[in-house]
Amino acid sequence: MNAPANDASSREAQRAAVHADPPAMNAQILLIEDDGALRNLLETVLKSASYDVWPAPQGREAMKILDVVVIDLIVTDIVMPEQDGIETILQVRRLQPRLPIIAMSGGGQVVPEQYLRMAKVVGATRLLANPVQPADLRKLLDGLLANSIAASDDGAEENSTSAAFRGVFAA
Numbered sequence: 001m002n003a004p005a006n007d008a009s010s011r012e013a014q015r016a017a018v019h020a021d022p023p024a025m026n027a028q029i030l031l032i033e034d035d036g037a038l039r040n041l042l043e044t045v046l047k048s049a050s051y052d053v054w055p056a057p058q059g060r061e062a063m064k065i066l067d068v069v070v071i072d073l074i075v076t077d078i079v080m081p082e083q084d085g086i087e088t089i090l091q092v093r094r095l096q097p098r099l100p101i102i103a104m105s106g107g108g109q110v111v112p113e114q115y116l117r118m119a120k121v122v123g124a125t126r127l128l129a130n131p132v133q134p135a136d137l138r139k140l141l142d143g144l145l146a147n148s149i150a151a152s153d154d155g156a157e158e159n160s161t162s163a164a165f166r167g168v169f170a171a
Contacts, residue, residue, distance in 0.1 A: 026052045027145050028069060032062045032076040032088060033104075038130075042075070045134040051141070059083030063091060071099065073144055075137070078105040078115040086118055093123040100144040102137075106130030 029051045033039035039055050046053045054069055056062035058080045065071070074092060078085035089101055103119035106129070116127040126140055 026050050027072040027141075028052050028054065029141070030054045030056065030062055030065055030069075030071045030074045030076075032056045032059060032074065032080070032085065034058050034077060034080040042132070042137070045137065046075075046141070049138050049141070059085065059088030059091070062088055066092065066095070072148065073100045073102070073141060075102045075104065075141075078103055078119055086115075086122055089119060089122050089124055097123075098148070100125045100148050102126045102128060102140060102144070104128045104130055104132055 029046055031039060031042055031046065031053050033042060033055070034057050036057070039057065043053045043055050054065050054071065056065055059076075060083045062074070062076070063083075076085045076088055085103055085105070089103065092099060092101060101124045103116060103124035103126070105115040105119070113129070116124075116129065120127055125144060128137065128140070
């Protein structure tokens with residue numbers, strides 16, 4: 001008995017599926033922002049760019065997420081209650097010196113540039129002053145993630161800021 005034409009095309013589709021590249025995983029982004037409205041907005045922007053987003057309202061919650069999820073990049077506010085972005089960046093650098101971190105700040109009681117300079121000194125990879133433009137954030141994330149993948153593929157050394165401050169701020 002002859003197999004129906006449908007079976008032949010079905011077998012062809014199965015063969016193609018077996019030999020296809022595995023689906024690409026979305027980058028895992030840890031978003032740390034205490035302002036709920038801004039956190040929701042940024043989460044929406046990042047999800048629309050096909051990132052998987054793990055939101056946290058402050059540094060302590062973020063560190064709990066980092067303990068159980070393999071994160072590809074962190075976006076963090078600086079001025080937050082309980083555990084601010086500076087302390088969070090220091091903790092992350094002790095645990096994962098190569099993890100890209102984008103620090104954002106709108107200021108607080110001082111001009112944002114002062115907070116952002118402190119964030120750079122303790123290990124932030126890139127800086128953004130609020131208000132953040134969604135297109136700028138997406139472009140920055142895409143670039144950092146591409147560089148992170150390239151660095152892990154060629155065994156590149158950790159950046160000099162991370163190396164210098166990992167020892168200085170070690171517990």
